[in-house]
Amino acid sequence: MKDYLAAVDVGGTKVSVSVSNREGIAAKRREPTCKQGDETALPMQIDSMIRGACNDAGVSVDDVSAVGVSTCSPFDRRAGRLGLTAPNLCGGLGWSPVPLPNDWEFIPLESELAARYASVSIGNDCATAAVAERTFGAGRGFDDLVYVTWSTGIGAGAFVDGRLLGGKHSNAMHLGHIPLHIDTEESYLDGWREATNLEPNAAGPAIARAYDGSSNTREVFRRYRSGDERARSVVTRAAKQFARALVTVTTLLDNRLFIIGGSVSNDWDVLEPLVSREFYAANPFFVQDVEFRKCALENYLGDLAGLSLVMPESWIHEWRERKPWERAPG
Amino acid sequence: MKDYLAAVDVGGTKVSVSVSNREGIAAKRREPTCKQGDETALPMQIDSMIRGACNDAGVSVDDVSAVGVSTCSPFDRRAGRLGLTAPNLCGGLGWSPVPLPNDWEFIPLESELAARYASVSIGNDCATAAVAERTFGAGRGFDDLVYVTWSTGIGAGAFVDGRLLGGKHSNAMHLGHIPLHIDTEESYLDGWREATNLEPNAAGPAIARAYDGSSNTREVFRRYRSGDERARSVVTRAAKQFARALVTVTTLLDNRLFIIGGSVSNDWDVLEPLVSREFYAANPFFVQDVEFRKCALENYLGDLAGLSLVMPESWIHEWRERKPWERAPG
Numbered sequence: 181m182k183d184y185l186a187a188v189d190v191g192g193t194k195v196s197v198s199v200s201n202r203e204g205i206a207a208k209r210r211e212p213t214c215k216q217g218d219e220t221a222l223p224m225q226i227d228s229m230i231r232g233a234c235n236d237a238g239v240s241v242d243d244v245s246a247v248g249v250s251t252c253s254p255f256d257r258r259a260g261r262l263g264l265t266a267p268n269l270c271g272g273l274g275w276s277p278v279p280l281p282n283d284w285e286f287i288p289l290e291s292e293l294a295a296r297y298a299s300v301s302i303g304n305d306c307a308t309a310a311v312a313e314r315t316f317g318a319g320r321g322f323d324d325l326v327y328v329t330w331s332t333g334i335g336a337g338a339f340v341d342g343r344l345l346g347g348k349h350s351n352a353m354h355l356g357h358i359p360l361h362i363d364t365e366e367s368y369l370d371g372w373r374e375a376t377n378l379e380p381n382a383a384g385p386a387i388a389r390a391y392d393g394s395s396n397t398r399e400v401f402r403r404y405r406s407g408d409e410r411a412r413s414v415v416t417r418a419a420k421q422f423a424r425a426l427v428t429v430t431t432l433l434d435n436r437l438f439i440i441g442g443s444v445s446n447d448w449d450v451l452e453p454l455v456s457r458e459f460y461a462a463n464p465f466f467v468q469d470v471e472f473r474k475c476a477l478e479n480y481l482g483d484l485a486g487l488s489l490v491m492p493e494s495w496i497h498e499w500r501e502r503k504p505w506e507r508a509p510g
Numbered sequence: 511m512k513d514y515l516a517a518v519d520v521g522g523t524k525v526s527v528s529v530s531n532r533e534g535i536a537a538k539r540r541e542p543t544c545k546q547g548d549e550t551a552l553p554m555q556i557d558s559m560i561r562g563a564c565n566d567a568g569v570s571v572d573d574v575s576a577v578g579v580s581t582c583s584p585f586d587r588r589a590g591r592l593g594l595t596a597p598n599l600c601g602g603l604g605w606s607p608v609p610l611p612n613d614w615e616f617i618p619l620e621s622e623l624a625a626r627y628a629s630v631s632i633g634n635d636c637a638t639a640a641v642a643e644r645t646f647g648a649g650r651g652f653d654d655l656v657y658v659t660w661s662t663g664i665g666a667g668a669f670v671d672g673r674l675l676g677g678k679h680s681n682a683m684h685l686g687h688i689p690l691h692i693d694t695e696e697s698y699l700d701g702w703r704e705a706t707n708l709e710p711n712a713a714g715p716a717i718a719r720a721y722d723g724s725s726n727t728r729e730v731f732r733r734y735r736s737g738d739e740r741a742r743s744v745v746t747r748a749a750k751q752f753a754r755a756l757v758t759v760t761t762l763l764d765n766r767l768f769i770i771g772g773s774v775s776n777d778w779d780v781l782e783p784l785v786s787r788e789f790y791a792a793n794p795f796f797v798q799d800v801e802f803r804k805c806a807l808e809n810y811l812g813d814l815a816g817l818s819l820v821m822p823e824s825w826i827h828e829w830r831e832r833k834p835w836e837r838a839p840g
Binding site for chain 2: 254265324340343345346347348349350351352354355358359361362363364367369372374377378381417420421424425427428429431432433434435436457458459461462465466469
């Protein structure tokens with residue numbers, strides 16, 4: 181009976197893998213992300229963790245019918261197969277913020293896993309969060325929704341007309357990397373700089389840095405709540421940038437709903453009035469029928485994101501009723 | 511034999527309607543766009559023009575199996591059915607640049623046509639152009655493409671993963687209305703102004719206005735070609751804005767191809783190096799695998815745009831071979 185699914189969550193520091201059947205999450209493993217060896221080392225680690233989790237659950241790896249992977253990105257393709265070109269994993273790209281013990285330029289995730297499992301589905305962590313929220317969380321019943329993570333980075337995953345946006349290399353919705361300015365004296369010809377994009381200006385670390393450079397983001401929000409003027413100014417500016425970026429998204433995708441997740445959204449009660457005030461003051465033709473919701477599955481995305489990519493319809497109804505992710509092994 | 515298709519092209523000044531069979535475009539009618547009467551006047555005009563074209567072609571209106579409509583927009587929905595809330599048609603919205611002899615707020619296009627025809631498909635003029643270019647023009651074989659019109663306005667239509675983006679009210683890809691600045695001292699709270707968006711700064715009229723306010727756009731390009739410094743500066747700035755807006759699009763949609771149409775793209779030989787230079791200087795992760803092409807069907811979109819929405823697969827192969835649109839009645 182091939183009635184198990186494996187879900188994989190690949191982050192820059194940790195990989196977690198779970199194995200589930202229709203009843204719920206049967207076993208889970210977590211390890212530091214492998215960054216040494218050849219370019220197949222990480223897919224090999226994932227395979228070995230799936231086998232380990234199957235062992236923990238007392239089932240054979242042959243019982244795994246599909247593997248759903250939620251991962252940091254971006255992706256590229258070789259011979260049509262998706263692989264990772266994530267700067268925080270691939271040392272050979274020369275883009276990593278910290279030194280990496282490898283010279284990888286491409287991690288062949290899809291080809292290596294597809295050689296071992298009958299069905300493999302891969303999405304970046306925001307795309308898979310959008311799938312999970314639409315299946316089990318704040319996006320149920322919505323065909324046109326955008327999940328946005330507002331955290332140490334800013335990213336998004338989108339459904340349009342009931343379908344998840346992928347794009348040629350599954351890199352759609354890298355929202356944090358849109359330019360802050362379309363009209364500007366600057367030109368990319370003078371040297372493209374990531375600093376001119378949304379993320380380095382409005383994500384969590386930017387809020388902390390703009391405040392005093394030594395407080396963390398949560399502290400800035402605490403000061404905002406206690407009436408600190410500087411915190412108010414810094415948070416309001418980030419909220420305005422975020423809102424105007426969402427105006428761009430809605431103008432292009434005509435979405436009905438934004439679901440906001442990520443660590444910065446822990447202070448959504450502070451941010452929501454600031455963001456929505458700016459957002460709804462834009463062109464009413466486009467913004468008037470849009471709704472904002474806080475994400476519902478924040479603490480469960482590690483388990484549900486990859487899983488939602490491959491879960492059959494026949495399980496979904498039961499899982500919605502019983503919410504087995506709330507009783508998953510730690 | 512229900513083997514005719516009707517194609518409708520609704521513009522702010524003219525409506526054209528054609529009736530086609532598998533062989534080609536059999537008859538065509540063109541009239542000034544009806545702007546008087548009650549809110550159903552325009553759909554009634556379209557119905558009457560379809561009947562007239564059928565008459566011209568010597569066929570019964572009962573032989574029309576589907577109607578494809580390409581129209582100016584935006585759209586809204588009432589009771590689930592699409593209708594027009596185009597500022598240049600609906601006087602009741604109060605957004606028209608010129609006085610309109612009606613107080614319409616919503617033209618019930620879909621419900622009125624669906625009451626008369628078995629199958630009705632409606633898209634805005636950029637979405638339908640994207641469909642036509644992908645079916646018959648510069649986009650054949652591409653699953654991830656964005657058609658952009660650069661004309662008196664700027665708009666777009668997009669395919670992602672082989673599917674046309676619609677959105678909740680079929681208003682996706684109103685590219686001209688994205689904000690030029692995400693980070694700015696301005697706020698929508700001070701009053702949202704269309705002037706802060708892409709279109710009023712980079713579309714054809716903006717190029718002419720920025721030059722001297724009395725030349726038209728084509729003259730500015732002629733002066734550019736003869737080495738006029740002011741023309742060079744004005745055109746270069748518009749090209750840079752356009753390129754950076756396309757960086758935003760690619761960052762969000764991960765498209766493989768841009769197809770550029772519209773009257774400004776008549777000077778694409780001047781614009782292409784300016785646009786692509788700025789575009790390809792952005793983040794290589796996102797922009798490196800993107801291609802630009804001039805549209806292939808510019809002069810035929812009036813006939814092909816609405817038609818492509820409803821053309822059956824069985825016709826498409828033959829039409830690609832024989833290109834009957836090149837021999838359509840005038």
